[in-house]
Amino acid sequence: MRQLMTGPSHSLLVVCMTLFLAACGQDVPAPDASAPTPVADVQPAVEPPMRGAPDFGAVERLSREAEGVGSTPELATLAALQSVVAQVNGVQVASRLDSLRAGLDVSVDGRHAGTIDAQAFQQHVMSASQGLVLGYEVLSQDEIDKVDEETVSRVRASDEGYSYAASASADGRASASARAGNARADTSMRYSEDASLDVKRGASSYDSDVTQRRMRSYWKVRLRADIAQFRAPEEGGRPKIVVAQPRVMASSYAVGDSRVASEEVARAIRGRLSDTLAQTKRFIVLDREFGDEMQAEIDHINSGDVRQIDTARLGQQLATDLILIPTIERFEYPRATRQLRMSDRQVTSYSGGGRITLRLLNAATGEVVMSDSFDHALASTGPSTLPRVVDGKGMAATMMDALSGRIGTAVVTGIFPVSVVALDGDQVVLSQGGDMLQTGQRYEAVALGDELRDPQTGRSLGRMERSCCVIRIDRVSSQTSYGTIEGEVPAMGRFKPGAIELRQAIAGVPASAAANADRASGSGGGAKEAGASTPARLRAAAAAPAAPAPAEDPDW
Known part of the structure; x- marks a missing residue:
């Protein structure tokens, strides 16, 4: 079968045949409807990927x-x-x-x-x-x-002229005589001379211009x-922060039956704070701990063993915006011992906790952006004569986790409050994920209003807040969280991202857990009546303070 000619060549051929037939007086045949119509190749639009590759510069x-x-x-x-x-x-x-x-x-x-x-x-x-x-x-x-250089020498001279006159005169007389035998001759002469000189010259002038040029x-x-x-990775408005090595007040801390070096505690707290801030994706956390390893890589680039284009990576380290400086003021869980009066036994007990203060400084100006202190109390043990073993390192790890988590949460929420970025009915998407939020947590939420300003200084005081609802966290991802508005959804008109922010967490069992408990209690009359107190017991148990660690010694 013959291959049909398509595209621009086919169109040009049809036009030429039409003109030729028209010149010969013949009818131009109508185009065959069955002939294929040239169709331009259309490349399908390439859609961007749903999730781009990570950007590291x-x-x-x-x-x-x-x-x-x-x-x-x-x-x-x-x-x-x-x-x-x-x-x-x-x-x-x-x-x-x-x-x-x-x-x-x-x-x-x-x-x-x-x-x-x-x-x-x-x-x-x-x-x-x-x-x-x-x-x-x-x-x-x-x-x-x-x-390059041009020198002009210019000479100008003039005078008014001069006149000179002189005269001279001279008078003289001379005589001579001569004798030869009887002959004799005498002669005499007298003369007079006069001379004079008179010279005159009028005014005169002299001009001279000499130009010298040196070319370059x-x-x-x-x-x-x-x-x-x-090309540095996109910062996306995230401030750069450095977590400084925490300051310590002692060389070691008594935790349980052993002592923990203060440097070990400081290093662990610094690492936990860096992890917490990095996981929020709200800060660019800069490392100042592994400088030797980074310098070794810089030396490797300078050695000439890498590609020439990779030397552009030199001199690209970032300078920080904020410096977080923690101070460990208290970190202990010591054992207290007392001798019984009526026996040779000793009574021991444990109590203590931790306290960390922080300063968040503007690295450029030294301004204190945030200053706060955080306490964590460990459950005390009752006095006992029974032998017991307290895991000091385990207690220290628990205390470090609790304090680091609270500090990280305070820093993040103080600078970037968690807000609602999307609203669909009673379903919300929050601007924070990671370890900052936990599934099942409930938070009071406020709706933001007009901006408030200090009448004396004109400084912004934030926005007016109106309590609007309670939001329950249903699912947490790396950068966002998903939740549900409990109860009635507030009427806000057209929703604007960031118009709702989370505030303090609500203690107690979420309403969904209570509902699940109600459904699990059964539908019978007696069972329903007995199960009616289950949600109340769950709420009471959640609201009640934690029981002290071990019971007191009955012999005490």
């Missing part, structure tokens, strides 16, 4: 053009490269080429580089730039003559260069 290759001026082609090239680097990475990074300008030898392997596009000179520049310059192409180069040539180079630039 990358080194990119950017191309820029610039001009440079110098006394030699080489120096003009370096000036243009420095301008390109400043466009891409900033003036501070471009200043690294100053040492290249000062120490670059334009002779390569004992021979002059010649022209600026010489391969040897280009490789020398790329190597000396420490990975900033990946390559360049000279677009134009011109030698331009200019006046310079080079102008225009080039296109490929520059390596590190």
